Amino acid sequence: MVAERLMPTQESADLIDLTRTIVARELSPHVTEYESSGEFPREVFRALGGLGLLSLPFPEEYGGGGQSYEVYLQVLEEIATGWASVGVGVSVHALSCFGLLTAGTDEQKKKWLPELLAGDKLGAYCLSEAHAGSDPAAMRTKAVRDGDDYVIRGQKAWTTHGGVADFYKVMARTSDDGANGISCFLVPADSPGLRADTPELKMGLMGSTTASMLFEDVRVPAEQRLGDEGHGLQIALAGLDAGRLGISAVATGLAQGALDVSVAYAKERETFGKPIIEHQGLAFILADMAAAVESSRATYLAAARMKDAGRPFSRQASIAKLVATDNAMKVATDAVQVLGGAGYTRDFPAERYMREAKVMQIFEGTNQIQRLVISRDLSR
Structure with a gap:
């Protein structure tokens, strides 16, 4: 049986039908293979990006689908019905892009969003730390200003897509002012000093890679700070x-x-x-x-x-x-x-x-x- 849906438009109903077809043909046949091996299905995300399913709730001017959250979430549910690891990955990818859309400058959005929304680049989100999961204001990862750059040092835990993403949205401490001392940075995966630890051995979601990210004096240009200093949290x-x-x-x-x-x-x-x-x-x-x-x-x-x-x-x-x-x-x-x-x-x-x-x-x-x-x- 499939979920019964009352979609707001015929276009959104057609989008659900398309998603169900993609899940049945392209995702479901591969779930057992990837969940058994623990391999990350990177090509699946490129395919979903090419079909426009990674960009649904984002504006069309940046390559998004211009869809409401009411529609986007129902598409995401259909994906997760077929393969939960991919559903989680799509949600995390959207989360990594969300701050860029809402707090980024026009220049930052034009530079970063199109490739992310097209699936050419995959995003990740670095907030939690081993001692600061439910209390992110207690984070210790620091970003110290050095001329036109920031230098980030620390470790982020439980990063979905850790080690396989192309882009990390990173929260780091820029002052000792508690929750008001945290800033947000856009960090490419190939930044010197950034590396992933050994992936976690998990109970489930084996097709979704989770790892700690290590920042060893990672130099990030100030122009890649998202929003003002202290607004990261x-x-x-x-x-x-x-x-x-x-x-x-x-x-x-x-x-x-x-x-x-x-x-x-x-x-x-x-x-x-x-x-x-x-x-x-x-x-x-x-x-x-x-x-x-x-x-x-x-x-x-x-x-x-x-x-x-x-x-x-x-x-x-x-x-x-x-x-x-x-x-x-x-x-x-x-x-x-x-x-x-x-x-x-x-x-x-x-x-x-x-x-x-x-x-x-x-x-x-x-x-x-x-x-x-x-x-x-x-x-x-």
Whole structure:
């Protein structure tokens, strides 16, 4: 079964149909290969860029698709239904471009955005550090002004696309003024002194490379600072609001994939003379899974429409991320249960969905942090 969608225009409905075709033909046949080997599917991102699927929520003047977040997120969900690692990668790539669009100068946007949006260059986002994940204001990576350059020294953790990206958006400390002492920089991957550590050995999302990035006196021209000195954390947090919507859509897509596998299996597997979907105990599990998936979709779309309307959406983004990722974990776990012993084997993707769902509750701010954001907003 596929997700039922009510798209705002015929053009956006056609875009969904195109995405489903691409996922079925170009992505799904390769998932097992790449997730088993841990190889990063770089050519997939070039292909998606060439088809315009990396640039959807960005302005047409820079090579973007000019689409609303309501449309973009549903395309992203379709990609993640077929391959969660690629869905995460598309979301992170958009996050790496977001600050450039919102805080960059016209010259910076014209120089960097077209190649990124076309998929010729792949972006990454360097905010977290080993001791400063949920508390980014505690970061220690420093950028010291030296004439017309900054010299960056430190280490960034948990970088999606670390070591395979062409471009890194980096937050580094330019003064000791706490949260107001952080600035944002655009750093090409070939900058001398920049290197990736050994990729992390993860539970899931093997097709998405994650590594720490080491900055050993990396010299960055001052013209590659994004925004004013001291505004880096504001740029980062604004991007995270949009990034949380991306992960909400990815988590919903993963849950949809888990539901699809479960329903298909339950229609074919028979016990006591009838398909197991006709046994009420299991049918009710499937019904709850379907309700969770559709609730997640409705929640992220409500937040996206707030963003598209130009209204504040931080609380709604955190709610969407919390709901969609918790639901994805529950749906993926139930998918393994529906398949029984078969769900515990790699003959079916249910076990992969379960492993992949866990990290959705952790990155882009843990779900405990989302609850903190929501409760603080309520207290105002």
